[in-house]
Amino acid sequence: xxxxxxxxxxxxxxxxxxxxxxxxxxxxxAAGQLxxxxxxxxxxxxxxxxxAAAQTSTEQGLLPPCHHHEAVHDPQLVPCTCPLFSCPWxxxxxxxxxxxxxTHRINILQGAEIxxxxxxxxxxxxxxxxxxxxxxxxxxxxxxxxQEKYEGHPQFFATMMLIGTPTQADNFTYRLELNRNQRRLxxxxxxxxxxxxxxxxxxxxxxxxxxxxxxQLFSDNGSLAIGIAITTSKVHNAEAEM
Amino acid sequence: xxxxxxxxxxxxxxxxxxxxxxxxxxxxxAAGQLxxxxxxxxxxxxxxxxxAAAQTSTEQGLLPPCHHHEAVHDPQLVPCTCPLFSCPWxxxxxxxxxxxxxTHRINILQGAEIxxxxxxxxxxxxxxxxxxxxxxxxxxxxxxxxQEKYEGHPQFFATMMLIGTPTQADNFTYRLELNRNQRRLxxxxxxxxxxxxxxxxxxxxxxxxxxxxxxQLFSDNGSLAIGIAITTSKVHNAEAEM
Numbered sequence: 001x002x003x004x005x006x007x008x009x010x011x012x013x014x015x016x017x018x019x020x021x022x023x024x025x026x027x028x029x030a031a032g033q034l035x036x037x038x039x040x041x042x043x044x045x046x047x048x049x050x051x052a053a054a055q056t057s058t059e060q061g062l063l064p065p066c067h068h069h070e071a072v073h074d075p076q077l078v079p080c081t082c083p084l085f086s087c088p089w090x091x092x093x094x095x096x097x098x099x100x101x102x103t104h105r106i107n108i109l110q111g112a113e114i115x116x117x118x119x120x121x122x123x124x125x126x127x128x129x130x131x132x133x134x135x136x137x138x139x140x141x142x143x144x145x146x147q148e149k150y151e152g153h154p155q156f157f158a159t160m161m162l163i164g165t166p167t168q169a170d171n172f173t174y175r176l177e178l179n180r181n182q183r184r185l186x187x188x189x190x191x192x193x194x195x196x197x198x199x200x201x202x203x204x205x206x207x208x209x210x211x212x213x214x215x216q217l218f219s220d221n222g223s224l225a226i227g228i229a230i231t232t233s234k235v236h237n238a239e240a241e242m
Numbered sequence: 243x244x245x246x247x248x249x250x251x252x253x254x255x256x257x258x259x260x261x262x263x264x265x266x267x268x269x270x271x272a273a274g275q276l277x278x279x280x281x282x283x284x285x286x287x288x289x290x291x292x293x294a295a296a297q298t299s300t301e302q303g304l305l306p307p308c309h310h311h312e313a314v315h316d317p318q319l320v321p322c323t324c325p326l327f328s329c330p331w332x333x334x335x336x337x338x339x340x341x342x343x344x345t346h347r348i349n350i351l352q353g354a355e356i357x358x359x360x361x362x363x364x365x366x367x368x369x370x371x372x373x374x375x376x377x378x379x380x381x382x383x384x385x386x387x388x389q390e391k392y393e394g395h396p397q398f399f400a401t402m403m404l405i406g407t408p409t410q411a412d413n414f415t416y417r418l419e420l421n422r423n424q425r426r427l428x429x430x431x432x433x434x435x436x437x438x439x440x441x442x443x444x445x446x447x448x449x450x451x452x453x454x455x456x457x458q459l460f461s462d463n464g465s466l467a468i469g470i471a472i473t474t475s476k477v478h479n480a481e482a483e484m
Contacts, residue, residue, distance in 0.1 A: 183430065185427075185429055206456075211447050213446060
């Protein structure tokens with residue numbers, strides 16, 4: 001009898017875990033747009049014990065740009081590009097997406113325009129909201145990070161990286177848009193390559209940056225909706241053809 | 243002979259002063275757009291000796307929202323809305339523009355779309371760049387402020403205020419746009435009324451906010467170009483008609 005009770009308990013736990021996973025990255029369509037609900041993940045790379053040298057002496061909590069492996073024997077191999085963990089994996093660029101999906105459970109969405117709905121914006125820094133976005137034949141990594149660049153003053157940083165080379169990244173433009181309460185904030189830029197490392201993009205401030213007060217103005221019930229669109233940058237294509 | 247030398251010196255000083263004034267707010271047209279070069283003005287309201295209670299205990303260098311006069315006898319009179327100085331003037335809303343022009347030498351520009359070119363972005367906080375903008379039959383005050391909301395970390399805050407009532411302000415939308423190096427940042431919002439006070443808009447963070455690193459990315463040779471456009475907000479008009 002005890003055995004059956006334990007089995008039943010284990011099945012209940014599995015159902016609960018499955019539900020949690022489903023809840024974390026559920027996708028639905030609202031007003032013709034694909035809305036992806038993204039739950040936060042605590043960023044272990046920024047745990048206080050790992051706090052290392054900051055970019056400048058005045059900035060707190062920033063790690064040096066990238067944690068590349070000490071010895072990469074094959075120059076075609078790239079380290080894991082997951083911004084959350086220091087992972088010993090390395091592999092070819094073509095298999096980074098499957099590594100991120102399988103090992104780090106980062107979801108992937110299809111569609112030219114999607115809405116990234118980050119929940120629980122109130123959670124303390126360091127926290128990340130991450131998805132992959134498949135569009136125009138390529139995969140992109142969208143990272144929203146809450147981080148204390150200045151101690152005691154958390155800010156939100158949002159950027160999009162191409163899971164590809166810097167040369168490939170130059171062919172695209174990404175747009176992040178916040179729209180609420182008769183206010184609109186748009187950021188447009190060329191995505192950086194994941195080979196350049198998300199940490200350095202954020203420490204350089206070359207991304208959409210929101211103070212807590214501005215994030216609250218755009219939030220609804222603790223969630224922040226970011227409209228995402230990716231296009232091919234015609235200027236670059238025209239230049240390349242010349 | 244000494245008298246003539248002194249006269250000649252005085253005339254030279256006058257010419258120099260006139261040139262300085264011209265340099266401070268010169269306007270030229272580039273590629274069909276009216277470009278207004280705006281030199282910085284040191285904000286005396288934020289001098290360290292006047293540093294008063296901050297909005298929250300963690301925020302530095304913020305004055306309480308507005309310095310209204312202790313006793314305004316006529317409720318139709320408004321205090322001076324110049325964000326730079328604590329000025330004892332008060333008058334009717336209709337004459338605020340002429341007071342700002344004549345007493346505080348704030349320039350006024352005509353045109354639906356203009357480019358505000360703020361020079362010397364490197365100057366230390368507190369510094370303001372200010373013009374008035376005449377458009378759609380109304381006058382607006384554009385303020386770009388460099389301020390240390392968090393001690394040691396200057397930020398740039400840009401907002402547009404209607405020189406009119408809050409009800410009149412609800413009929414408009416303003417857009418501030420930065421565009422450089424394949425990056426674009428747009429902020430759209432309903433302007434606030436000058437009666438609400440620019441200091442409180444900035445302390446609330448309800449405006450375009452730029453970190454120093456982002457301001458540098460958009461700057462060219464120490465100057466920041468902000469494209470400005472004002473439109474009537476049809477949503478509000480439609481609602482008013484209902």
